[in-house]
Amino acid sequence: MSATKPQGLSSTLYKPNALATPSPIEVLVRARYPLLFVVTWEEERALNQLFTIAEALNKKLYNWTIVQGLARYRPGTDGNIEGRKGTKDPLVALREVVTMQEPAVYVFQDFHNFIMDSSVKRTLRDLATALRSSLSTVILLSPVLKIPDELEKDVTIVDFPLPGREELEHLVEQISHDIAQNPSLAVDMSAESREAIINAAVGLTLNEAENVFAKTLVTAQKLDASQAPNIYSEKKQIIRKSGLLEYIDVEETLQGVGGLDSLKSWIGRRRGAMDPKARAFGLPPPKGLLLVGVQGCGKSLAAKATANELKYPLLRMDVGRLFSKMVGETEFNIRRALMIAEAVAPVVLWIDEIEKGLSGVKSSGSSDAGTTSRVFGTIITWLQEKKSPVFVMATANDIEELPPEILRKGRFDEIFFVDLPSEPERRDIFAIHLGRRGRDPKTFDLDYLAKCSEGYSGAEIEQAIIEALFNAYGAKPDIETIDVVNAVKRQVPLSQTMRNSIHARRMWAIGRTVNASSSSDLVESLERVSSDDDGKEAMYLDYIRRARDVPESVRYEAERYLGGFPEKSADAEKMKIYLKDFSRLAEKIAHGQIPPAR
Ligand SMILES: Nc1ncnc2c1ncn2[C@@H]1O[C@H](COP(=O)(O)OP(=O)(O)OP(=O)(O)O)[C@@H](O)[C@H]1O
Numbered sequence: 001m002s003a004t005k006p007q008g009l010s011s012t013l014y015k016p017n018a019l020a021t022p023s024p025i026e027v028l029v030r031a032r033y034p035l036l037f038v039v040t041w042e043e044e045r046a047l048n049q050l051f052t053i054a055e056a057l058n059k060k061l062y063n064w065t066i067v068q069g070l071a072r073y074r075p076g077t078d079g080n081i082e083g084r085k086g087t088k089d090p091l092v093a094l095r096e097v098v099t100m101q102e103p104a105v106y107v108f109q110d111f112h113n114f115i116m117d118s119s120v121k122r123t124l125r126d127l128a129t130a131l132r133s134s135l136s137t138v139i140l141l142s143p144v145l146k147i148p149d150e151l152e153k154d155v156t157i158v159d160f161p162l163p164g165r166e167e168l169e170h171l172v173e174q175i176s177h178d179i180a181q182n183p184s185l186a187v188d189m190s191a192e193s194r195e196a197i198i199n200a201a202v203g204l205t206l207n208e209a210e211n212v213f214a215k216t217l218v219t220a221q222k223l224d225a226s227q228a229p230n231i232y233s234e235k236k237q238i239i240r241k242s243g244l245l246e247y248i249d250v251e252e253t254l255q256g257v258g259g260l261d262s263l264k265s266w267i268g269r270r271r272g273a274m275d276p277k278a279r280a281f282g283l284p285p286p287k288g289l290l291l292v293g294v295q296g297c298g299k300s301l302a303a304k305a306t307a308n309e310l311k312y313p314l315l316r317m318d319v320g321r322l323f324s325k326m327v328g329e330t331e332f333n334i335r336r337a338l339m340i341a342e343a344v345a346p347v348v349l350w351i352d353e354i355e356k357g358l359s360g361v362k363s364s365g366s367s368d369a370g371t372t373s374r375v376f377g378t379i380i381t382w383l384q385e386k387k388s389p390v391f392v393m394a395t396a397n398d399i400e401e402l403p404p405e406i407l408r409k410g411r412f413d414e415i416f417f418v419d420l421p422s423e424p425e426r427r428d429i430f431a432i433h434l435g436r437r438g439r440d441p442k443t444f445d446l447d448y449l450a451k452c453s454e455g456y457s458g459a460e461i462e463q464a465i466i467e468a469l470f471n472a473y474g475a476k477p478d479i480e481t482i483d484v485v486n487a488v489k490r491q492v493p494l495s496q497t498m499r500n501s502i503h504a505r506r507m508w509a510i511g512r513t514v515n516a517s518s519s520s521d522l523v524e525s526l527e528r529v530s531s532d533d534d535g536k537e538a539m540y541l542d543y544i545r546r547a548r549d550v551p552e553s554v555r556y557e558a559e560r561y562l563g564g565f566p567e568k569s570a571d572a573e574k575m576k577i578y579l580k581d582f583s584r585l586a587e588k589i590a591h592g593q594i595p596p597a598r
């Protein structure tokens with residue numbers, strides 16, 4: 001985006017004064033990490049921050065570029081410095097660092113271009129060893145994360161966070177100061193206006209924010225609360241263009257989702273839980289949910305409606321698109337996306353069909369140099385450790401593809417299984433979609449419709465109504481129950497064509513997930529269709545039932561003695577014995593006749 005800057009607005013970026021809390025880079029420099037890799041597009045901002053850090057630690061700051069060589073960094077001098085003799089050669093420059101004795105920070109810009117060279121790799125490794133006993137740090141600064149395997153143990157990757165509110169606030173102040181002489185431009189510095197402007201801009205880099213503010217000043221001659229919507233929509237565009245995330249405008253509400261009552265009430269209880277007030281009350285910010293289940297049953301719909309219910313903006317992350325062809329870039333992409341989400345928090349981050357991007361994880365070691373598993377590791381670690389109010393709504397269809405790590409406790413608050421709708425839920429869904437198309441649901445026999453559509457998903461119910469409308473259009477005044485029934489009957493639902501895969505999903509879901517709906521019982525519905533010859537499945541379901549019937553602590557104790565239920569491949573006989581043992585043991589434990597297992 002290139003906005004012509006209005007007169008009086010200098011192009012200097014905000015210069016950070018002493019930073020309030022030590023940044024991750026400062027901590028690592030203090031701790032004498034020899035080699036850091038800082039990933040960012042914001043070169044100038046990073047250099048300025050490093051300059052401040054170096055000054056505070058009484059160190060000099062040097063920077064190296066291929067055209068300048070190695071030279072003392074002085075802020076504001078735009079690259080027309082002549083570096084030390086001969087140091088344009090990256091190898092010479094690295095060796096020079098070893099010989100320079102003074103405590104310093106050396107920043108090598110765009111070093112991803114040279115890092116794959118075998119001499120450079122070797123020199124960097126030697127350098128890492130040499131620097132361990134010195135007071136100097138080498139920082140590789142680049143928008144592209146590229147680290148050869150041999151260097152992985154020597155180099156520490158540091159994310160350079162997007163500017164926080166404080167930094168943006170400084171920028172607004174700076175702009176206000178810069179245009180003070182220009183009577184045709186105005187920046188409203190009232191607390192209210194500043195808050196609105198910054199809320200709208202947060203998530204952008206400093207450069208991007210400056211450009212957006214400049215453009216606003218050019219077009220509106222002012223920067224105040226009334227311009228916040230424009231700034232916000234500029235931000236939406238910038239974020240979308242970066243190809244990682246997209247702001248979605250949501251109209252869907254939870255009332256528009258049929259059934260799924262357990263899920264809805266869970267979300268209802270989390271309302272307000274991301275506010276600072278809840279933090280003060282001692283509540284941790286919720287992490288988020290993983291929705292798995294059958295296609296077309298409302299996972300994506302529920303994810304969108306949740307953002308609306310929680311009253312936060314919705315950012316959608318397309319995992320599939322994150323995987324760019326270039327190894328290294330993908331990891332940067334994901335880090336960047338997560339940083340944007342953190343910067344704009346509180347926000348709902350919707351990761352739709354998370355398994356699509358991660359499906360290579362199991363085999364990734366050989367196929368793509370491990371990028372997929374590293375990216376996945378980044379997401380997992382982030383999910384586990386994030387403290388910011390980013391509520392993650394992840395959805396997945398193909399649970400077989402989900403690596404088991406993602407299901408472990410602490411990643412998501414809950415994993416919900418979204419099954420085919422039960423009869424009362426289908427009634428709801430018919431009512432919702434008839435209503436959405438301007439028909440009064442009361443004039444339809446909803447009970448009958450719900451009965452006729454056993455095994456149909458929400459999406460298929462919606463489709464049947466649309467088809468009935470098409471058929472009636474021009475042929476009769478309006479649709480009636482019978483038209484919808486006929487449309488339903490003409491369809492073959494997925495639950496028939498994909499019977500086995502739905503069955504497998506349900507089997508998988510038991511014990512791993514919570515049912516999103518209280519009106520359907522997974523075990524019951526599985527028992528109805530359970531069909532294997534030697535009765536293994538039936539025994540497994542029997543076991544689930546028995547386990548549900550005893551208190552959790554008893555089940556836990558019994559399983560400590562017996563281990564978990566035998567694997568699918570085990571003998572049917574072994575399962576039979578396990579079942580018997582389980583019941584007997586559970587009873588004894590419940591009566592306190594058995595001491596706790598060690
Ligand atoms: N429970 C429901 N209540 C109301 N409408 C529903 C429901 N389930 C599905 N629909 C309708 O079907 C459409 C498709 O559903 P959605 O995209 O949410 O399914 P999904 O579970 O995400 O499927 P997929 O796994 O294929 O992505 C929705 O936009 C909605 O119109």
Ligand SMILES: [Mg+2]
Pocket residue numbers: 299300301352395
């Ligand atoms: Mg979906």
